[in-house]
Amino acid sequence: MANHHNTTEPTVHRHEEIQRKLALKEERKHHNVSFVMMILLTIVAFFAIWSDKISDSFAVIFILTLAVVQVFFQLYVWMHLSHKGHDFPIWGMASGVLVAAVTVASLMAMIWTS
Amino acid sequence: MNAGERLTDANFPAHPEKATLEGKNKFLGFWLFLGGETVLFATLFGTYLGLRKMHLDGPSGEELFSLPLVFLATMLLLTSSLTSVYAVLSLKQNKVRSLQGWFIVTLLLGLGFLGLEIYEFIHYVHEGHTFTSSAFGSAFYSLVGFHGAHVLFGILWISTLLARNWNRGITLANAPKYYLFALYWHFVDVVWVFIFTVVYLMGKVG
Numbered sequence: 001m002a003n004h005h006n007t008t009e010p011t012v013h014r015h016e017e018i019q020r021k022l023a024l025k026e027e028r029k030h031h032n033v034s035f036v037m038m039i040l041l042t043i044v045a046f047f048a049i050w051s052d053k054i055s056d057s058f059a060v061i062f063i064l065t066l067a068v069v070q071v072f073f074q075l076y077v078w079m080h081l082s083h084k085g086h087d088f089p090i091w092g093m094a095s096g097v098l099v100a101a102v103t104v105a106s107l108m109a110m111i112w113t114s
Numbered sequence: 115m116n117a118g119e120r121l122t123d124a125n126f127p128a129h130p131e132k133a134t135l136e137g138k139n140k141f142l143g144f145w146l147f148l149g150g151e152t153v154l155f156a157t158l159f160g161t162y163l164g165l166r167k168m169h170l171d172g173p174s175g176e177e178l179f180s181l182p183l184v185f186l187a188t189m190l191l192l193t194s195s196l197t198s199v200y201a202v203l204s205l206k207q208n209k210v211r212s213l214q215g216w217f218i219v220t221l222l223l224g225l226g227f228l229g230l231e232i233y234e235f236i237h238y239v240h241e242g243h244t245f246t247s248s249a250f251g252s253a254f255y256s257l258v259g260f261h262g263a264h265v266l267f268g269i270l271w272i273s274t275l276l277a278r279n280w281n282r283g284i285t286l287a288n289a290p291k292y293y294l295f296a297l298y299w300h301f302v303d304v305v306w307v308f309i310f311t312v313v314y315l316m317g318k319v320g
Contacts, residue, residue, distance in 0.1 A: 078195060078300050
């Protein structure tokens with residue numbers, strides 16, 4: 001990485017590089033924290049079902065909420081939706097999720113199960 | 115600069131996956147595709163939720179599902195999602211060997227997950243729970259099997275991607291491909307979060 005253009009450039013270049021390294025270190029930390037969070041959310045969800053102390057109807061709502069929280073971690077931290085330049089991807093996913101919610105609700109309502 | 119040229123630390127862009135127009139297009143197109151995939155899986159989830167109690171004479175989900183096995187599968191897939199994000203961090207630092215290493219770990223964890231799922235399905239078939247045994251059976255295998263097919267596709271995708279680019283380093287042409295695979299793999303894990311919640315955990319409480 002020898003820089004042989006002029007005298008000021010190496011310091012500028014090094015400064016940028018250090019900043020980038022720090023940003024990546026921070027990002028790695030976020031990924032690790034979100035991994036631990038997702039493991040915990042998963043364990044809590046399994047425990048809520050496994051334990052007899054929590055009523056079934058409450059447990060269902062509870063684990064669905066945990067699933068939604070976990071998916072936000074995936075999308076925003078691991079899939080970088082929180083980063084700059086993700087406006088169109090967010091619109092794409094949001095419209096997908098909206099249609100998905102309507103689809104699930106209507107299919108459940110339409111199927112005759114009695 | 116030629117897009118197929120190996121990038122050096124000196125000319126490495128901040129976002130190699132979006133440094134070319136082609137990379138930008140792939141990035142946007144892939145996110146829109148994932149929005150569509152969300153809807154596709156929603157149709158299968160909706161159908162499953164409507165039919166999950168209709169098991170006829172066959173075993174019900176409550177009798178079939180084994181939570182320890184599902185928990186193990188969940189941990190494998192969750193960890194593989196983390197290793198693929200580590201690979202993306204290596205991509206951003208132009209560390210191609212480390213990228214390859216993390217993607218190989220991802221690939222092995224994915225294979226482990228797939229192995230567990232095949233074992234599980236074989237077990238269910240012996241218990242009398244098949245694709246044609248009831249509406250519950252059809253909905254279950256369509257949903258979980260379709261997710262499993264996504265895992266299998268991801269395994270084939272990353273294997274061929276790694277093999278094709280093994281000695282090429284990171285280039286402007288292959289950086290978007292690695293990046294998109296990681297997005298895909300996270301999405302497969304996102305779908306699994308809902309499968310273990312809606313199919314297995316909710317199946318246990320009726």
